Amino acid sequence: MAEIRLEGAEVRIEDADGASRTILSPTTLTLTEQRIGVIGGNGSGKSTLARLVNGLVEPTAGRVSVDGLDVVRHGAAVRRKVGFCFTDPAAQLVMPTCVEDVELSLRRTVKDRVRRRQLALETLARFGLAERADVSVHALSGGQRQLLALAGVLATEPEVLVCDEPTTLLDLRNTRMIGDLLLSLPQQLVLVSHDLDLVRRCDRVLVVEDGAVRFDGPAEEAVADYVASVDPADPATSTTPGRTSPA
Protein backbone atom coordinates (compact mmCIF):
# COMPACT_ATOMS: atom_id res chain seq x y z
CA MET A 1 0.00 0.00 0.00
CA ALA A 2 1.06 3.57 -0.62
CA GLU A 3 1.78 5.83 2.30
CA ILE A 4 -0.41 8.93 2.37
CA ARG A 5 1.03 11.43 4.76
CA LEU A 6 -0.41 14.73 5.98
CA GLU A 7 1.95 16.82 8.07
CA GLY A 8 0.22 19.77 9.70
CA ALA A 9 -1.76 20.20 6.49
CA GLU A 10 -4.09 23.18 6.70
CA VAL A 11 -6.50 24.74 4.21
CA ARG A 12 -7.68 28.33 4.61
CA ILE A 13 -9.52 30.50 2.13
CA GLU A 14 -10.16 34.21 1.90
CA ASP A 15 -13.80 35.20 2.02
CA ALA A 16 -15.16 37.92 -0.25
CA ASP A 17 -14.84 40.43 2.57
CA GLY A 18 -11.17 39.56 3.10
CA ALA A 19 -11.70 37.51 6.25
CA SER A 20 -9.81 34.24 6.41
CA ARG A 21 -11.79 31.06 6.99
CA THR A 22 -10.42 27.67 7.97
CA ILE A 23 -11.68 24.76 5.88
CA LEU A 24 -9.32 22.26 7.43
CA SER A 25 -7.34 22.87 10.62
CA PRO A 26 -3.74 21.64 10.69
CA THR A 27 -4.03 17.87 10.36
CA THR A 28 -1.36 15.23 10.76
CA LEU A 29 -2.13 11.71 9.58
CA THR A 30 -0.33 8.72 8.12
CA LEU A 31 -2.63 6.48 6.09
CA THR A 32 -1.32 3.07 5.07
CA GLU A 33 -4.41 0.87 5.42
CA GLN A 34 -6.01 -0.60 2.30
CA ARG A 35 -9.46 0.88 2.90
CA ILE A 36 -9.89 4.20 4.62
CA GLY A 37 -13.33 5.66 5.20
CA VAL A 38 -14.07 9.33 5.80
CA ILE A 39 -17.42 10.39 7.29
CA GLY A 40 -18.84 13.63 8.61
CA GLY A 41 -21.55 16.21 8.05
CA ASN A 42 -22.06 18.39 4.99
CA GLY A 43 -19.42 21.09 4.84
CA SER A 44 -17.32 19.45 7.55
CA GLY A 45 -14.20 19.45 5.38
CA LYS A 46 -14.08 15.80 4.36
CA SER A 47 -14.12 16.59 0.62
CA THR A 48 -11.26 19.01 1.15
CA LEU A 49 -9.35 16.32 3.03
CA ALA A 50 -9.93 13.90 0.12
CA ARG A 51 -8.85 16.49 -2.46
CA LEU A 52 -5.60 17.14 -0.62
CA VAL A 53 -4.51 13.58 -1.36
CA ASN A 54 -4.15 14.15 -5.11
CA GLY A 55 -3.37 17.85 -5.06
CA LEU A 56 -6.73 19.06 -6.36
CA VAL A 57 -6.67 21.24 -3.26
CA GLU A 58 -3.26 22.46 -2.13
CA PRO A 59 -2.52 22.92 1.57
CA THR A 60 -2.03 26.57 2.58
CA ALA A 61 0.30 25.35 5.32
CA GLY A 62 2.01 22.05 6.10
CA ARG A 63 2.55 19.39 3.49
CA VAL A 64 0.85 16.37 1.95
CA SER A 65 2.73 13.54 0.28
CA VAL A 66 2.00 10.17 -1.28
CA ASP A 67 4.86 7.69 -1.03
CA GLY A 68 7.16 10.62 -0.32
CA LEU A 69 6.02 12.59 -3.38
CA ASP A 70 4.88 16.09 -2.43
CA VAL A 71 1.43 16.75 -3.95
CA VAL A 72 2.27 20.39 -4.71
CA ARG A 73 5.75 20.00 -6.17
CA HIS A 74 5.09 16.71 -7.95
CA GLY A 75 1.38 17.19 -8.73
CA ALA A 76 1.44 15.38 -12.06
CA ALA A 77 3.34 12.39 -10.68
CA VAL A 78 0.98 12.16 -7.69
CA ARG A 79 -2.09 12.24 -9.93
CA ARG A 80 -0.66 9.37 -11.96
CA LYS A 81 -0.54 7.40 -8.72
CA VAL A 82 -3.84 8.59 -7.26
CA GLY A 83 -7.12 8.26 -9.16
CA PHE A 84 -10.10 10.36 -8.14
CA CYS A 85 -13.80 9.63 -8.56
CA PHE A 86 -16.43 12.36 -8.11
CA THR A 87 -20.02 12.29 -6.84
CA ASP A 88 -21.52 13.40 -10.13
CA PRO A 89 -20.18 11.38 -13.06
CA ALA A 90 -21.71 13.95 -15.46
CA ALA A 91 -18.90 16.36 -14.63
CA GLN A 92 -16.28 13.70 -15.08
CA LEU A 93 -17.36 12.12 -18.35
CA VAL A 94 -16.16 14.46 -21.04
CA MET A 95 -16.23 12.45 -24.26
CA PRO A 96 -19.30 11.53 -26.32
CA THR A 97 -19.16 7.74 -26.18
CA CYS A 98 -18.08 5.33 -23.44
CA VAL A 99 -15.06 3.93 -25.22
CA GLU A 100 -13.87 7.41 -26.17
CA ASP A 101 -14.01 8.55 -22.56
CA VAL A 102 -11.85 5.66 -21.39
CA GLU A 103 -9.49 6.33 -24.31
CA LEU A 104 -9.09 9.90 -23.09
CA SER A 105 -7.65 8.58 -19.84
CA LEU A 106 -5.24 6.37 -21.75
CA ARG A 107 -4.11 9.11 -24.16
CA ARG A 108 -1.12 10.05 -22.02
CA THR A 109 0.23 6.56 -21.48
CA VAL A 110 -0.70 4.78 -24.71
CA LYS A 111 0.28 6.70 -27.83
CA ASP A 112 -0.67 3.99 -30.33
CA ARG A 113 -4.31 4.49 -31.37
CA VAL A 114 -5.14 0.86 -32.11
CA ARG A 115 -3.60 -0.37 -28.87
CA ARG A 116 -5.34 2.43 -26.97
CA ARG A 117 -8.76 1.48 -28.30
CA GLN A 118 -8.13 -2.18 -27.51
CA LEU A 119 -7.11 -1.38 -23.94
CA ALA A 120 -10.16 0.86 -23.51
CA LEU A 121 -12.45 -1.93 -24.73
CA GLU A 122 -10.80 -4.41 -22.36
CA THR A 123 -11.31 -1.99 -19.47
CA LEU A 124 -14.99 -1.57 -20.37
CA ALA A 125 -15.39 -5.34 -20.50
CA ARG A 126 -13.85 -5.63 -17.03
CA PHE A 127 -16.58 -3.31 -15.71
CA GLY A 128 -19.40 -5.07 -17.57
CA LEU A 129 -19.81 -2.23 -20.05
CA ALA A 130 -18.56 -4.05 -23.16
CA GLU A 131 -21.86 -3.72 -25.04
CA ARG A 132 -22.12 -0.03 -24.25
CA ALA A 133 -18.75 0.87 -25.82
CA ASP A 134 -20.20 2.97 -28.64
CA VAL A 135 -23.21 4.23 -26.71
CA SER A 136 -23.46 7.91 -25.79
CA VAL A 137 -22.45 8.59 -22.18
CA HIS A 138 -25.75 10.47 -21.85
CA ALA A 139 -27.73 7.31 -22.64
CA LEU A 140 -26.37 5.38 -19.63
CA SER A 141 -28.25 4.84 -16.38
CA GLY A 142 -26.94 6.54 -13.22
CA GLY A 143 -25.25 3.37 -12.00
CA GLN A 144 -23.65 2.65 -15.36
CA ARG A 145 -22.45 6.23 -15.61
CA GLN A 146 -20.66 5.97 -12.25
CA LEU A 147 -19.28 2.61 -13.37
CA LEU A 148 -17.93 4.24 -16.51
CA ALA A 149 -16.40 7.08 -14.50
CA LEU A 150 -14.62 4.46 -12.39
CA ALA A 151 -13.51 2.59 -15.51
CA GLY A 152 -12.04 5.83 -16.85
CA VAL A 153 -10.12 6.43 -13.64
CA LEU A 154 -8.97 2.84 -13.15
CA ALA A 155 -7.95 2.33 -16.79
CA THR A 156 -4.53 3.82 -16.03
CA GLU A 157 -4.16 1.53 -12.99
CA PRO A 158 -3.49 4.02 -10.22
CA GLU A 159 -2.18 2.73 -6.87
CA VAL A 160 -4.65 4.73 -4.82
CA LEU A 161 -8.29 5.56 -5.53
CA VAL A 162 -9.97 8.49 -3.78
CA CYS A 163 -13.78 8.57 -4.04
CA ASP A 164 -15.80 11.60 -2.97
CA GLU A 165 -19.29 10.33 -2.15
CA PRO A 166 -19.41 7.94 -5.12
CA THR A 167 -22.83 6.50 -4.25
CA THR A 168 -24.71 9.59 -3.10
CA LEU A 169 -26.68 9.93 -6.35
CA LEU A 170 -27.39 6.22 -6.76
CA ASP A 171 -30.32 3.97 -5.88
CA LEU A 172 -29.97 1.05 -3.48
CA ARG A 173 -29.07 -1.56 -6.08
CA ASN A 174 -26.43 0.64 -7.72
CA THR A 175 -25.10 1.78 -4.35
CA ARG A 176 -24.47 -1.87 -3.45
CA MET A 177 -22.98 -2.62 -6.86
CA ILE A 178 -20.55 0.33 -6.79
CA GLY A 179 -19.80 -0.22 -3.09
CA ASP A 180 -18.98 -3.91 -3.58
CA LEU A 181 -16.83 -3.04 -6.57
CA LEU A 182 -14.88 -0.37 -4.66
CA LEU A 183 -14.24 -2.62 -1.70
CA SER A 184 -13.06 -5.48 -3.91
CA LEU A 185 -10.43 -3.43 -5.74
CA PRO A 186 -6.76 -4.21 -5.22
CA GLN A 187 -6.11 -0.44 -5.00
CA GLN A 188 -5.77 1.44 -1.75
CA LEU A 189 -9.09 3.21 -1.25
CA VAL A 190 -9.93 6.52 0.41
CA LEU A 191 -13.72 6.55 0.55
CA VAL A 192 -15.65 9.66 1.54
CA SER A 193 -19.27 8.64 2.07
CA HIS A 194 -22.55 9.19 3.87
CA ASP A 195 -23.34 5.50 3.46
CA LEU A 196 -22.52 4.19 6.94
CA ASP A 197 -23.00 0.55 5.91
CA LEU A 198 -20.32 0.99 3.27
CA VAL A 199 -17.97 2.80 5.62
CA ARG A 200 -18.36 0.04 8.21
CA ARG A 201 -16.49 -2.26 5.82
CA CYS A 202 -13.36 -0.08 5.85
CA ASP A 203 -10.22 -0.88 7.84
CA ARG A 204 -9.90 2.57 9.34
CA VAL A 205 -12.37 5.43 9.49
CA LEU A 206 -11.88 9.16 10.07
CA VAL A 207 -14.74 11.27 11.40
CA VAL A 208 -14.46 14.90 10.29
CA GLU A 209 -16.24 17.75 12.03
CA ASP A 210 -15.76 21.51 11.70
CA GLY A 211 -12.61 21.13 9.65
CA ALA A 212 -10.85 18.71 11.97
CA VAL A 213 -10.58 14.95 12.43
CA ARG A 214 -12.55 14.28 15.62
CA PHE A 215 -12.19 10.51 15.62
CA ASP A 216 -9.72 8.17 13.97
CA GLY A 217 -9.96 4.43 14.48
CA PRO A 218 -11.76 1.17 13.68
CA ALA A 219 -14.91 1.43 11.55
CA GLU A 220 -17.57 0.41 14.08
CA GLU A 221 -16.30 2.77 16.76
CA ALA A 222 -15.96 5.62 14.27
CA VAL A 223 -19.51 5.17 12.99
CA ALA A 224 -20.80 5.02 16.58
CA ASP A 225 -18.90 8.23 17.36
CA TYR A 226 -20.34 9.98 14.31
CA VAL A 227 -23.90 8.88 15.07
CA ALA A 228 -23.53 9.97 18.69
CA SER A 229 -22.18 13.36 17.59
CA VAL A 230 -25.30 13.94 15.49
CA ASP A 231 -27.83 12.90 18.12
CA PRO A 232 -26.34 12.22 21.55
CA ALA A 233 -29.73 11.28 23.06
CA ASP A 234 -30.70 8.07 21.33
CA PRO A 235 -29.50 7.68 17.76
CA ALA A 236 -31.30 4.40 17.12
CA THR A 237 -34.75 5.93 17.47
CA SER A 238 -33.90 9.39 16.19
CA THR A 239 -36.58 10.91 14.00
CA THR A 240 -35.12 14.39 13.81
CA PRO A 241 -35.98 15.65 10.32
CA GLY A 242 -33.07 16.24 7.98
CA ARG A 243 -30.67 14.09 9.93
CA THR A 244 -29.27 10.78 8.95
CA SER A 245 -30.42 8.05 11.25
CA PRO A 246 -28.53 4.78 11.07
CA ALA A 247 -30.21 2.04 9.09
Add this chain to the structure above:
Amino acid sequence: MSMTVGLYRPGTTPLHRLPVGVKLLGLAALSVAIVVVRGPLSAVAFLAVAMVLALVGRLDLRVVARALRTVLVLAVVVALLQWWLFSLDRAVESLLDLVSLALLALTLTVTTAITDTLDAVIGWITPLRRVGVDPERVALTIGLAVQSLPGTLALALETRNAARARGLERSPRAYLTPFVIRVVARAHETGDALKARGIGD
Protein backbone atom coordinates in the same frame (compact mmCIF):
# COMPACT_ATOMS: atom_id res chain seq x y z
CA MET B 1 -28.39 22.01 -30.46
CA SER B 2 -29.06 18.30 -30.62
CA MET B 3 -28.32 18.68 -34.31
CA THR B 4 -24.54 18.60 -34.00
CA VAL B 5 -23.92 16.63 -30.82
CA GLY B 6 -23.84 12.93 -30.14
CA LEU B 7 -25.04 12.02 -33.63
CA TYR B 8 -22.14 9.72 -34.43
CA ARG B 9 -23.27 6.22 -35.31
CA PRO B 10 -20.55 3.59 -35.55
CA GLY B 11 -20.51 1.63 -38.77
CA THR B 12 -18.39 0.04 -41.45
CA THR B 13 -19.55 1.89 -44.59
CA PRO B 14 -16.90 3.29 -46.95
CA LEU B 15 -17.64 6.73 -45.50
CA HIS B 16 -16.95 5.52 -41.98
CA ARG B 17 -13.64 4.07 -43.08
CA LEU B 18 -12.44 7.12 -45.03
CA PRO B 19 -9.73 9.15 -43.21
CA VAL B 20 -11.08 12.22 -41.40
CA GLY B 21 -8.84 14.56 -43.41
CA VAL B 22 -10.24 13.31 -46.71
CA LYS B 23 -13.79 13.69 -45.42
CA LEU B 24 -13.24 17.22 -44.14
CA LEU B 25 -11.48 18.28 -47.35
CA GLY B 26 -14.25 16.67 -49.38
CA LEU B 27 -16.89 18.53 -47.40
CA ALA B 28 -15.01 21.80 -47.88
CA ALA B 29 -14.56 21.25 -51.63
CA LEU B 30 -18.17 20.22 -52.20
CA SER B 31 -19.45 23.13 -50.11
CA VAL B 32 -17.44 25.65 -52.13
CA ALA B 33 -18.63 24.04 -55.37
CA ILE B 34 -22.27 24.17 -54.25
CA VAL B 35 -22.01 27.88 -53.51
CA VAL B 36 -19.92 28.84 -56.54
CA VAL B 37 -21.73 26.88 -59.29
CA ARG B 38 -24.98 28.73 -60.02
CA GLY B 39 -28.31 27.64 -61.46
CA PRO B 40 -31.16 25.38 -60.33
CA LEU B 41 -30.01 22.42 -62.43
CA SER B 42 -26.62 22.17 -60.76
CA ALA B 43 -28.39 22.59 -57.41
CA VAL B 44 -30.48 19.50 -58.16
CA ALA B 45 -27.32 17.64 -59.17
CA PHE B 46 -25.55 18.58 -55.93
CA LEU B 47 -28.54 17.55 -53.86
CA ALA B 48 -28.47 14.19 -55.63
CA VAL B 49 -24.76 13.83 -54.76
CA ALA B 50 -25.46 14.70 -51.11
CA MET B 51 -28.29 12.17 -50.98
CA VAL B 52 -26.14 9.44 -52.50
CA LEU B 53 -23.43 10.13 -49.90
CA ALA B 54 -26.01 10.02 -47.11
CA LEU B 55 -27.21 6.65 -48.46
CA VAL B 56 -23.64 5.34 -48.65
CA GLY B 57 -23.13 6.38 -45.01
CA ARG B 58 -26.43 4.62 -44.13
CA LEU B 59 -27.90 7.60 -42.35
CA ASP B 60 -31.02 6.86 -40.35
CA LEU B 61 -33.99 8.61 -42.00
CA ARG B 62 -35.39 9.71 -38.63
CA VAL B 63 -32.08 11.27 -37.63
CA VAL B 64 -31.96 13.13 -40.94
CA ALA B 65 -35.54 14.36 -40.56
CA ARG B 66 -34.95 15.59 -37.03
CA ALA B 67 -31.64 17.26 -37.78
CA LEU B 68 -32.74 18.96 -40.99
CA ARG B 69 -36.08 20.27 -39.70
CA THR B 70 -34.68 23.59 -38.47
CA VAL B 71 -32.50 24.06 -41.54
CA LEU B 72 -35.47 23.31 -43.76
CA VAL B 73 -37.64 25.99 -42.13
CA LEU B 74 -34.87 28.52 -42.57
CA ALA B 75 -34.23 27.45 -46.16
CA VAL B 76 -37.93 27.78 -47.06
CA VAL B 77 -38.07 31.30 -45.58
CA VAL B 78 -34.96 32.30 -47.53
CA ALA B 79 -36.35 30.74 -50.69
CA LEU B 80 -39.67 32.58 -50.38
CA LEU B 81 -37.84 35.86 -49.92
CA GLN B 82 -35.69 35.20 -52.99
CA TRP B 83 -38.70 34.23 -55.05
CA TRP B 84 -40.35 37.50 -54.09
CA LEU B 85 -37.22 39.65 -54.57
CA PHE B 86 -35.55 37.93 -57.50
CA SER B 87 -36.81 34.87 -59.34
CA LEU B 88 -38.08 31.34 -58.92
CA ASP B 89 -34.74 29.98 -60.22
CA ARG B 90 -32.77 31.75 -57.51
CA ALA B 91 -35.27 30.57 -54.89
CA VAL B 92 -35.05 26.90 -55.93
CA GLU B 93 -31.27 27.12 -56.11
CA SER B 94 -30.79 28.50 -52.60
CA LEU B 95 -33.36 26.14 -51.10
CA LEU B 96 -31.69 23.07 -52.56
CA ASP B 97 -28.17 24.40 -51.89
CA LEU B 98 -28.90 24.94 -48.20
CA VAL B 99 -30.43 21.48 -47.83
CA SER B 100 -27.45 19.89 -49.62
CA LEU B 101 -24.95 21.68 -47.38
CA ALA B 102 -26.77 20.64 -44.23
CA LEU B 103 -27.11 17.05 -45.41
CA LEU B 104 -23.39 16.83 -46.25
CA ALA B 105 -22.41 18.25 -42.87
CA LEU B 106 -24.75 15.83 -41.15
CA THR B 107 -23.31 12.90 -43.10
CA LEU B 108 -19.83 13.84 -41.89
CA THR B 109 -21.01 14.09 -38.28
CA VAL B 110 -22.82 10.78 -38.33
CA THR B 111 -19.93 8.87 -39.90
CA THR B 112 -17.03 10.40 -37.94
CA ALA B 113 -16.18 9.74 -34.28
CA ILE B 114 -15.03 12.75 -32.26
CA THR B 115 -11.89 10.86 -31.23
CA ASP B 116 -10.90 10.46 -34.88
CA THR B 117 -11.48 14.14 -35.52
CA LEU B 118 -9.36 14.97 -32.46
CA ASP B 119 -6.54 12.72 -33.68
CA ALA B 120 -6.69 14.34 -37.12
CA VAL B 121 -6.63 17.85 -35.66
CA ILE B 122 -3.68 16.88 -33.48
CA GLY B 123 -1.86 15.63 -36.56
CA TRP B 124 -2.45 18.88 -38.46
CA ILE B 125 -1.43 21.27 -35.74
CA THR B 126 1.57 19.28 -34.52
CA PRO B 127 3.93 21.41 -36.68
CA LEU B 128 2.73 24.40 -34.62
CA ARG B 129 4.33 22.84 -31.54
CA ARG B 130 7.46 24.82 -32.39
CA VAL B 131 5.67 28.10 -31.81
CA GLY B 132 4.36 26.93 -28.44
CA VAL B 133 0.99 25.40 -29.37
CA ASP B 134 0.13 22.19 -27.51
CA PRO B 135 -1.84 20.12 -30.07
CA GLU B 136 -3.36 17.76 -27.47
CA ARG B 137 -4.71 20.69 -25.56
CA VAL B 138 -6.23 22.38 -28.61
CA ALA B 139 -7.93 19.16 -29.67
CA LEU B 140 -9.26 18.54 -26.16
CA THR B 141 -10.64 22.08 -26.00
CA ILE B 142 -12.56 21.52 -29.23
CA GLY B 143 -13.88 18.19 -27.99
CA LEU B 144 -14.92 19.64 -24.61
CA ALA B 145 -16.75 22.53 -26.24
CA VAL B 146 -18.79 20.15 -28.38
CA GLN B 147 -19.42 17.74 -25.53
CA SER B 148 -20.52 20.37 -23.00
CA LEU B 149 -23.56 21.35 -25.10
CA PRO B 150 -25.96 18.57 -24.02
CA GLY B 151 -24.98 19.00 -20.37
CA THR B 152 -25.53 22.75 -20.50
CA LEU B 153 -28.88 22.20 -22.18
CA ALA B 154 -29.90 19.80 -19.39
CA LEU B 155 -28.90 22.38 -16.75
CA ALA B 156 -30.97 25.03 -18.57
CA LEU B 157 -34.06 22.81 -18.56
CA GLU B 158 -33.58 21.89 -14.91
CA THR B 159 -33.20 25.48 -13.70
CA ARG B 160 -36.17 26.57 -15.81
CA ASN B 161 -38.30 23.84 -14.26
CA ALA B 162 -37.11 24.81 -10.79
CA ALA B 163 -38.09 28.44 -11.42
CA ARG B 164 -41.44 27.27 -12.79
CA ALA B 165 -42.07 25.08 -9.73
CA ARG B 166 -41.75 28.18 -7.59
CA GLY B 167 -44.08 30.14 -9.87
CA LEU B 168 -41.23 32.34 -11.11
CA GLU B 169 -41.37 31.53 -14.82
CA ARG B 170 -41.79 35.21 -15.71
CA SER B 171 -38.69 36.32 -13.83
CA PRO B 172 -35.55 36.06 -15.97
CA ARG B 173 -33.44 36.56 -12.88
CA ALA B 174 -34.89 33.54 -11.08
CA TYR B 175 -33.96 31.46 -14.08
CA LEU B 176 -30.74 32.99 -15.43
CA THR B 177 -28.86 33.55 -12.15
CA PRO B 178 -28.88 29.93 -10.96
CA PHE B 179 -28.34 28.74 -14.53
CA VAL B 180 -25.16 30.80 -14.99
CA ILE B 181 -23.87 29.83 -11.54
CA ARG B 182 -24.49 26.15 -12.22
CA VAL B 183 -22.81 26.27 -15.62
CA VAL B 184 -19.72 27.89 -14.08
CA ALA B 185 -19.77 25.38 -11.19
CA ARG B 186 -20.03 22.52 -13.70
CA ALA B 187 -17.06 23.97 -15.59
CA HIS B 188 -15.03 24.03 -12.37
CA GLU B 189 -15.99 20.43 -11.61
CA THR B 190 -15.05 19.33 -15.11
CA GLY B 191 -11.74 21.16 -14.74
CA ASP B 192 -11.11 19.33 -11.46
CA ALA B 193 -12.03 16.02 -13.09
CA LEU B 194 -9.64 16.63 -15.99
CA LYS B 195 -6.89 17.58 -13.60
CA ALA B 196 -7.57 14.51 -11.45
CA ARG B 197 -7.31 12.30 -14.53
CA GLY B 198 -3.94 13.84 -15.29
CA ILE B 199 -5.16 15.38 -18.55
CA GLY B 200 -3.21 18.54 -19.30
CA ASP B 201 -0.41 17.75 -16.84
